[in-house]
Amino acid sequence: MEYIFHITILISIYGILALAQNLVMGSAGLLTIAGAAFYGIGAYTAAILATAFGFNIFTTLIIAPIVAGLIALGIGISFARFRDDYFLLATLGFLMIFNTVVRNWENVTGGSFGIAGIPKPHIFSLTFDTPFSFLVLALIVLFIVIGICYFISRSSFGRVLNAIREDEDALKIFGYKTSTYKLMVFVIGAMLSSLGGVLLASYITFIDANLFTVNESILLWAMIILGGIAKNRGALLGALLLITIPEALRFFGFPNEIAGLMRQCIYGLLLVFLMLYRPKGILGQYKL
């Protein structure tokens, strides 16, 4: 039972990340690989504030999105002039710089040792230290994020994002300042991703730089494309499938390291096959 709770918690965390990634990459068509960086910023903000300053994780659920949002705002403004491939390269650059900073800034991030002993969330006399209680918390956050994503995709704002993905130049002619829209969705996506990071940090109580690499962003790509890009349901479905299916490897008794690599290999091949044979994913409606 505890195992099922564990998997469901992971699905919730990745569901949040996939929804955020989908908002930026699926709805607005901004090809970004910086998903893992904002996830990491959330996790590190929570970890540092909780271990060094004794903040409650609930407080960091508010603070982390603000930190991630401000960083995304700065990054988004400086990257505003890049499009398509170059936007991808710039976000890749940002992710690598984030990773290097985390590995090297030992006083703050613990360098390659990471940060251990991150407390579980507690509120009044209630502590979320059992898998079940943490699951409840993770699901609450997930539902808030789902709500926000549906709120956006059903608003006029969401329709404009889709039009930017389809033909930004044409949309501009009709009086839209598309750069502001892109900046806003980038910031919102970063803020939502950071929530996933906070949950992860307090759930596994130990984080280091290896958790937030390019591979993690590739996994997010695979999730939203497998599920069906530009669909909130697709992102959730992708997270569900790509967390549960590789768990099967565990039952074949592969050692942890090999299982990790196999999972990575599955994600990579999956992307190649989806691009070749089904760019629309399972819930296929849009394609890249």
Add this chain to the structure above:
Amino acid sequence: MKNILETKELIKSFGGVHAVDHLSVNIQEGQITGLVGPNGSGKTTLINLLSGFSLHDGGSVFFGGAERKKITPWENQIYNITRTFQQIKLFDQMSVLDNILVIITERNPFLALFERHSKYHISQAEDILKQVDLFEKRFHNAGELSYGQKKLLEIGRVLAMDTKIILFDEPFAGLFPEIIKKIENIIKALKQEGKTIVLVEHNMNIIRNLCDHLIVMDAGKLLAEGHPEKVLTERVVLEAYLGE
């Protein structure tokens, strides 16, 4: 009649070649101005410059007498101008209805975040789709439409924008006669409403039928202008076309 749109010595060059070469033209309010010339004479480039699709390299553009130094496309709504595209540019993977809705909803991103399309928006969009015969297709993706329907949807977006100045870049190209008739009627109706229209077109019958004023371009320069019947008999114009 007043000049609602005016260019003075307008220049646009691509790699040393002047696509628009010191061009000075006037567009008068409430008229349909035809814009003709051989392929590569700079008609589409001019439309692109006027709509902010690309930036001009020199000269100036006046909107209602005031110079607009840097033409940024998102200000088009303020300056009351819109256009269609010769190479159709629809939002292919969005429904026909959404293609229209996106034109009539909120521009400000913060307000747009809290706006849902209302019954009012829908009925407005449906009215426009009825005008361009696309009401039955409203839930189809724009990418699935036939060529003629796509052209009509482009017209529909222009109707939705409802601006004073409309630039049509070859709206009739490659269409069947009945659709041509349909679009001609729409353009005439727009003129009745007092819109100012610039029309790029190759078919001289359509030009004669619709235009009040004609501008002939060749190699980025103004070759001739005036009343269509008069201009089309001028020797330089005939030579530019026949020499092609």
Add this chain to the structure above:
Amino acid sequence: MITWQIILYILYAGVLYSLLVIGFGFILRSVKFFNVAYGGAFLVGGYMMFLFYRVLVISFIPAIFLSLFISGLYLFLSHKFIFSFLINRKANNFVLLIASFGFLTATSSVLGMIFGSQATIIARRLSDIHSLNIFGGTLNIVEALAIIIIFTLICIFAFIYFKTHFGRVIRAVEDDSEVAELVGIPKGKIFSQLFFIGGALAGLGGIIQGLNVGIVPASGLLFMLPVIVISVLGGIRSFWGGIIGAFILAIAQKLTVVFFGGSWEQAVPFVILIIVLLVRPEGILKK
């Protein structure tokens, strides 16, 4: 003599990057997207050399040529079965980039499963990689040989590219593959040859890296990224721009190591990338 030592290190890093960027340039200019599968060929070259030379104990020179052949084949086949298929379907760059990232991820994890995630060292005995004293500075034998061999290769490729008929054909295809096809150049065949050559050049980079300090599955992406940065820095359409870019990056990286410490070396390319994209997106040499 510290400065001389730094110059030697810069020279080594510069030629290694030049080697990689020449091969990557061929691919980038012909298919017009940042094909990170190139980093996979780097890995394949290094690990095949380990397999042939150290595991199967084939002698040095044949092992190198076998590895180069396989890394060339790897990139050629990836193009034939994935990328050319997508390009023919008029897929946009998003699709191509995502597929190439997926392919690199799959390649490096498969190699990791076979050879392990730890650094794999190709040399049979560590004493084989002895140090040489060069006018007071030191380089090991791999670095010194690499500098000589790659300088020769740069000259050969520059000659082929600018002076021979084959080079003219390549430039025609790079310039506008459709026009080239109209004048009777077999576009598909040239693409295949370029992918094979590019893969072999990447493989050579992997072999040198594996002999010098060892190779890990992650180094495919880690080496790919500076190479992308260099091609943006040098202007993606220019042969010499790439080589100049390679040396600029090498200088910036080694000076960073001197002033800030080795752990910041990996961040240098990205800082440069973002500066270049912001200030001069067309690169140093405009074509």
